[in-house]
Amino acid sequence: MKLRRGETKVGYLTGDGGTVERGVVLGMVQGKTLAEGKEIVSGYEKVTETVWIDKRGEPQAISHDPSVVSISIKPGNAEERQRELLDELKAGLEAISKDDASLDDIRRALAAQIAYSEFMELVND
């Protein structure tokens, strides 16, 4: 799944990999001398933080480097999941092809079809 670029903001990276918002750092240096301010800021790395979102708008990744131009992610266990969904789809198709197929069989087959196409949409997006 290819992610879309979401909101971009300036932030400050802490030594342990966390980020502090620009406003917080500003608050910390306000009223301080230039030397004190420099000292405080030297403990952080100024970065441009980009949030990467999926097609539903949900954040899926964050990058801190402007050279990142695109991010693609693969769902965990994609192969196994695809195999399971295809097996369910196949079982659904076999069930609804029988003369005595029940409404429940039809419901299950349709659910399998929807689950498979949603998954593939996610993978191929």
Add this chain to the structure above:
Amino acid sequence: MDKTKEIATKQGLNRLLLFTETGEGACNMACQYCFLGKAGSNQKMTVEILHKAIDFLNLYAVGQPSLHFFGTEPLKNWDLIVAAREYTNMMISLTTNGVALTKERIDWMDNNNVKVYILSLDGGEEHNANRILRNNTPSWEVVSKNAQLLLQSPKQRSWVTARGTWSGHDYDLVGRFGELEGLGFPSVQVVPDVTGSFERDKVKDAYLELGEYYAWGATPSKFVNDMVQRVMDEENAKQEGNKCGTGRGIWAVSPDGSLSLCQLYEESTVGKIGDIWNGITSEMPFAAISERVNTYHTDINPYPKPECEGCTAYKHCQGVGWCAGINRQVNGDELVAPDGYCEHLIGMVEACRIWADKQRGRLPKPRAGILGHLYGRG
């Protein structure tokens, strides 16, 4: 874009495989191993439905459209072949058992660009044992005579392949090739009937005898030549996978105008995808069958049978390549090849490794793709 166009484009539809007659009495033969049940009421395609099928193909085909008369025995409904040519100038071909071939029909096909691509016949005694006429009499005499008539046409001779079916009770491959080549066929395929049983060691011996017969060179069978070529450079050979392609490129049309993924699903509802009036009305088989078989021997489905792990023929295994529908008929699952398939393939691959060694020792390094032209029968 309309849904049918979208699917036809995605699947690369370019050919319809026509069943002009189905059900009881649809064929003039009653071969032991036929994959069609030919049960139930007899149905014949009408000229109107044939025309509609051609219109459908013209509307949805990607690239050059073509018609292939396939089932159950196309020559039984000769009038429909003539009607198709009167209606369209697209490429027309057919598969036949040869019983109803005549000189007049061959001349007409020559003059009207209708090609006999496959003539099914087994050769000699095996032929008479398996390929019997509906009245229970052997068919070799009539079919071999008609085959020779066909081969007198230089045009038909240039594209026809003799397709023999090989079942595991007879391991005389040399005899089978000899019979079919003896009739004058330049191209011969002897295809194992994998629904029955095979024993790998006997298969191996049969292919080794064949190799000796052809002096470890090329045979008239592309199927065999290709395997020898693959194992000549086994390390660099690409992993085989699904070559079946059900649903891809070619859809089957029944006499009532319904559409199936391919010929193997013509008699079952599982692979029905729509009809020539309404187009694709059921998309499910394209994913549940076609896409699923595409996962064969990939990371998604590396070992459809437990025996696949560590199998000596793994790299060359097409598993569903021969026929997903046959796999389903035998094992209820398109991905699970019958044991007869595995035994045959393993025996064949083992023999082809020896064959390739002999060839390497006998000849300068072949150039890929032209082995058949370089090395004739020794």
